[in-house]
Amino acid sequence: MNGKEFFTNRYRQLGWEFQEATPKQAIRINTTNAKEENIIERLHANGIELEKIPFLENGYWIRNAKVSAGATAEYLLGLYSIQEAAAQIPATQFTRINGKTVLDACAAPGGKTVQLADQMNNTGAITALDVDKHRLKALANHLERCRVSNTAVYNLDARKAPQLNLKFDCILIDAPCSGNYAADKNWFQHRTLADVERNAKLQRDIIAQTAACLNPDGEIIYSTCSLEPEEDELNVDWAIKHLNLQTETVDCPGEKGLTNVFEKRLDASVERCRRIWPGETQGFFICKLKKRGGTT
Amino acid sequence: MKSIISFAAQLGATIILNPDFTVKKGNRYFLLNQNLRKVIRKNFYYAGTYLGKVKNGKFFPSFALLAILAEKKANKVVVDRKTAWLFICGRDIFQKGITAVHGSRRKGAHALVLNEFGECLGFGRIIRTLNVEGKGNDVVVKNISDVGDFLRREV
Numbered sequence: 309m310n311g312k313e314f315f316t317n318r319y320r321q322l323g324w325e326f327q328e329a330t331p332k333q334a335i336r337i338n339t340t341n342a343k344e345e346n347i348i349e350r351l352h353a354n355g356i357e358l359e360k361i362p363f364l365e366n367g368y369w370i371r372n373a374k375v376s377a378g379a380t381a382e383y384l385l386g387l388y389s390i391q392e393a394a395a396q397i398p399a400t401q402f403t404r405i406n407g408k409t410v411l412d413a414c415a416a417p418g419g420k421t422v423q424l425a426d427q428m429n430n431t432g433a434i435t436a437l438d439v440d441k442h443r444l445k446a447l448a449n450h451l452e453r454c455r456v457s458n459t460a461v462y463n464l465d466a467r468k469a470p471q472l473n474l475k476f477d478c479i480l481i482d483a484p485c486s487g488n489y490a491a492d493k494n495w496f497q498h499r500t501l502a503d504v505e506r507n508a509k510l511q512r513d514i515i516a517q518t519a520a521c522l523n524p525d526g527e528i529i530y531s532t533c534s535l536e537p538e539e540d541e542l543n544v545d546w547a548i549k550h551l552n553l554q555t556e557t558v559d560c561p562g563e564k565g566l567t568n569v570f571e572k573r574l575d576a577s578v579e580r581c582r583r584i585w586p587g588e589t590q591g592f593f594i595c596k597l598k599k600r601g602g603t604t
Numbered sequence: 605m606k607s608i609i610s611f612a613a614q615l616g617a618t619i620i621l622n623p624d625f626t627v628k629k630g631n632r633y634f635l636l637n638q639n640l641r642k643v644i645r646k647n648f649y650y651a652g653t654y655l656g657k658v659k660n661g662k663f664f665p666s667f668a669l670l671a672i673l674a675e676k677k678a679n680k681v682v683v684d685r686k687t688a689w690l691f692i693c694g695r696d697i698f699q700k701g702i703t704a705v706h707g708s709r710r711k712g713a714h715a716l717v718l719n720e721f722g723e724c725l726g727f728g729r730i731i732r733t734l735n736v737e738g739k740g741n742d743v744v745v746k747n748i749s750d751v752g753d754f755l756r757r758e759v
Contacts, residue, residue: 381692384751385723409643433639448650453754455668460640461650474643 312496315489319585322537322566329490329586332369334393335377338426338454339366342387351388354380363561366426367396386454391419392491394589397560397582398482398531399423401596405432408477412436413466413518416443418450420482425456434459435474437466467517477526479518483511485532485539490586508538512546519551519597527556528597533590535583537569540593544581545574547597555580556596565595607663608633608655614714615727616707617678625652632657667724667751670716674724679707679715681734681745688719692752697728699740709734715745726750 316326335358337344344366348358355374361367370377377383378390399420402408405427415421415436424434434456438444441463451459464471466481486504489495515530522528530547532539544565547553555565555577565581567574581595605621612619625636629648636644636652644651653672656665674680683691687701697717707715711733717725728745 379755381688381719381723381725381751384692384754385725407639409639430637431639433637433643435643444649448654449754449757451650452654452666452668453751455653455671457635457653457668458637458640459650460644460648460652462645462647463649472645 309501310496310499314501315496315499318570319535321570324585327587329588329590331392331394331490331586331590332588333373333377334361334367334369334391334396335388336364336391336396336423337366337368337388338386338422340426340429341385341455342382347382347387350382351380354382356380361393361396364393364396365400367391367393369393384453389419389422389450389454391423392590394584394592395419395533396423397592398480398529398594399427401529401558401560401594402478402527405478407432409475409523410434411469411474411476411479411518411521413469413479413481413514414438414484415461416440416447418447420480421447421459422450422454422456424480425451425454425458428458430456430458432458435472435476436461437464437469439463439465466514469518469521472521474521475523475526476521477523479522479526479528481511481514481518481528481530483514483530483532483539485511485534486536488533488535488586488591490590491533504534504536504538507534508536508543511539511543515543515547516551519547519553522599524599526599528553530595530597532593534593535585535591537566540583540595541566541569541574541578541581542572544578544595544597548575548577552600553597554600556598558582558594558596560584560594562592562594565593605633607658608665608669611656611663611665611669612673612678615673615678615716616713617673617676619673619676626655627651631659665727665749667726667753670727671724674716674718674722677707679713680718681705681715682718682720682722685720688725691717691725691747692750694747694750694752696743696747697745699732699735699742699744702734702744705734714748717745717750726753
């Protein structure tokens, strides 16, 4: 069960007609290190024209660039990061993050870790995990370049997060997923439903183990760049039913989470999630979870 | 920590590191903040502000440490836009590209290299005593380390 026809037919059943998508390159200004208006001006002088992304506070699309955005002095000084627009959304969804204790469960290569640190103004503490030791080098370089000072990184599988014996106010699970065709032009050639189901199982394990590290009033942001409901709404439905978690409204563009997936009825509150089909951004799914009985 | 303090002294700077917040992991040094210190576990890979590493008895500073020192009294050369770009590309600095000098101008001294915005791009060694007029086509500061290294590391 694979191939373009198989997957696009699934999307049709979910109410969305497949369309080609080429997301624009985007940056996020690290406001801890730089004033937004100065960076816009400096990049303009370098031949990089920016366009404000309407749904992000510090995000810009690159409209025109005479030089690579990844090779300017401003980039090397950590004044901005290159980060796809939809990928900038999850870290913005925590209600309060300044001074908090944060877990970034699947952190490498660190785009969202740096974003969390920036939103926290380097206050509080972030614990960033990744299972892949090779990817930790990229994460460490990213943190050093962007002058992040509130983060500790561990080479640890997110499913083993309880071993740290820590409790967190905010947990970001940007889960390893099957990805989507807008971010990978050969996606339809190499992805199968078996991959999706394997990833969905891994994601459920990560949600379950990290949720055990959540403070009573804490929040989990769960996100994937997968369009497959097994990795998105079905996992959230599972978390509601098995982990004493409830959804909270996600405030960003996109469609409501699906509550009817291939004839299966899900918990009605799954619609509080956001599903972003590929278009001017890549595809994304974002969900906010809290412990049932916690303060809302 | 001695190696960090000695390195700062080479740049004409003084740094005071609280031993309770400075941790060594293998050959790498990190500076923790108060919150991080409360939650840090022994087996971390990276933590807080990376200060640099010791290799074969020599200290290699991080760019975060250089930025910390750039905020203090230290030897500094400020360069023009074109020179800043060439420096990031690994090139040495000509006298004519320098717009201001703070601290030592003497041959053999080490100096931080700052751009027109006062941001630290790296550091180098003064190989010819810097003149006051700021003219000349000679290389005067030898590049030792620059932020272009972030790109070169990825290759």
